[in-house]
Amino acid sequence: MLSAAHEDPAYRLLAQHASGFMVSQVVFAATELGVFDLLAEAPGPLDAAAISAELGTSAHGTELLLDACVCLQLLESEGHGGRVLYRSTELARTYLARAGPKSQRNLLLYSAGTLYRFWGRLAQAVREGRNQHLEAFGVPAQPLFAAIYRSEAEQLRFMAALQEAWGVAGPGALSAFDLSRFPRICDLGGDFFRDPLPDADLFILARVLHDWADDACARLLRRVHRACPPGGAVLLLEAVLAEAEAGPGPLPALLLSLLLLLQTEGRARSASGLRRLVAAAGFREPELRGTGSVYTALLARKAAHARRGPSTPPPRFSSAARVRVPRGSRPHPDLPGTCVYFQEVVPSFGDSGILHLSFSARRREEAARRGRLLPSNRVSIRVSALGMFVTAASPRPR
Template identity: 30%
Template sequence: MADQPADQPAAQPAALEGVLRILQINEAHICGHMLQLAAELGIADLLAAGPRDAAGLAADTGSDPDALHRLLRFLAGQGIFTEDDAGRFSLTPTGDCLRSDHPQSLLDLLRWSTVVSRTFQDARYSLRTGLPAFPEAFGQPLFEYLRDHPEVGGHFNGAMAGFSRLESAAVTGAYDFSGARVVVDVAGGDGTLLADLLKAHPAAEGVLMEQPHVVVGAARRFEAEGLSARCRVVSGDFFDEIPAAGDLYILKSIIHDWADDDALRILTACRRAMAPGSRLLLIESVVPPGNTPGEAKLRDVVMLTLLGGRERTREEYAQLLGKAGLRLGQVVATRSPLQILEAVPSD
């Protein structure tokens, strides 16, 4: 190897590390897109019965065999699949999570992520205006679009249920729910968290409030799990009126969807429904201070781009709750990116 010219400075390890880190961050979206394509094609379900080559998978998915082989080879290098000497691909334990029948399936989450990726192509609009880019990309606000496009709405609901499955045990194990008599889960999706709470606390009853097109799925879940007698499902608008008579109210991953004015309307509606001894739990990602990395900081820019919402610091939550007539008490960490912020009426 030739000697380095005397007038050329030697590469600095710290500078090189920074360059590699920038490249790693920049290229991460490529891996995400490849995962989303594999999910969209249903590759994991096609491999559930055993190894297959790219040609057969291409015939089943309407793909070009060479192009599909290159995609699968890339994902094999990421630990999603493996390729044997005969050119056949199999699922790894990690790739199993892309099967539709896996108990912790992430298939809907990845299919929903294609919508998020498309939205981020217009993220410059959010930076310029401070408004969500989703209506710019899709012509409607997010929740209206989900209502009018049931297939996409199904992927969204499945993605949120997937998050709930991953987070539910962390939440139920971190907070003492034993004293709750009536738990009201506001915008509780398909009821995953509330069902887990009721199963863990047989003396408690539940109320799940959701939009009309969501409550049917929640009712089916409670019936399938033998909880219908202890849990009532109601449809409603959390900006307007929230069921009374609960001694514990839950808002999980709801307030971060909204800018301060709308978030305050939801919290104020909760306060009106609460009795003097009631508690409200906000289950959210809390933005850490300073330069501390955190999932909340990623979710924050996602909320900006999709909905115009935001993740908040502990102090920002305390201020918002105070405006709604609520006082922030303990903040409980969980074995997940979420924290539980407990609030009680301030008067």
């Protein structure tokens, strides 16, 4: 084995990289055996003999594993009366124990049992350019999620791993943008290529596009765009690669992209690649923000008001109707008989939280010549944390 104690920094770096799989196996084995659970629940530190007796493992092997965990800063140790006592760390109690508030135990067990076998096929996947389900587990790669869910136990492990990963990455991802403007939010799952999509103002595709090739992503995004109401949006959460001119990176996104080669039909993409996908589907104004994890959030919107055909009658609203419009708006110049069509132009409004839209006499005369009625020469819009709502003066019924 390569020695990380060598005086040459380049050799030390090589040794560190080459022994990474050993570190992973220490973490996986201690998790599987229940070391972190036992010490998190113990009333005090325990020696290796007590731990091995409780776990049903060999004394020698247990001591070696515990010492390796100490060197990796997963556990702490102290001498006491000629014995070495081991206790948990904050890291282990939080992320490694089953009852930890941000436990990643199921993710680690899934990595040890499934992902590790995929990584052993990396050279072959690079040669062939395809996933390795058949070679690693003896199951056909199509359909993709039938391979990923190759048994009920495997599906449960996979879903538990995703849930734990999302428990850490999710809060930052969902707070990257103000989503309060979207009353109905759908975290899209299921057979989204065939099943009807639910009614929602915002569709979240969290780590979805990276499983699929570009043509499948384009098909899915077009479905989402059709399901979105005017002014609706899609929120993507993806690991984003650096642009080609910036050089390769970041490393977590590159490693994830290699895993996607091994396990799926997709890959990680650059910011420009994601923007092209959402733009081709009809979404506008894509904005990317970091989330504090490997994932980046991209929010893109559907146009607030689609063009209506000549045979489509204008909508009518009673005086009691509260109609959602985009934040920062003014009356559309071709207002079809109601005050709820707006362009996205920032208006001026006072501190009272009421935006007043005034219609000139000339504008009302133009509308009258077209057989349309403007509500009045003044319309009030209530500004709230969720956007702006029409609260007064709508057209008279015809």
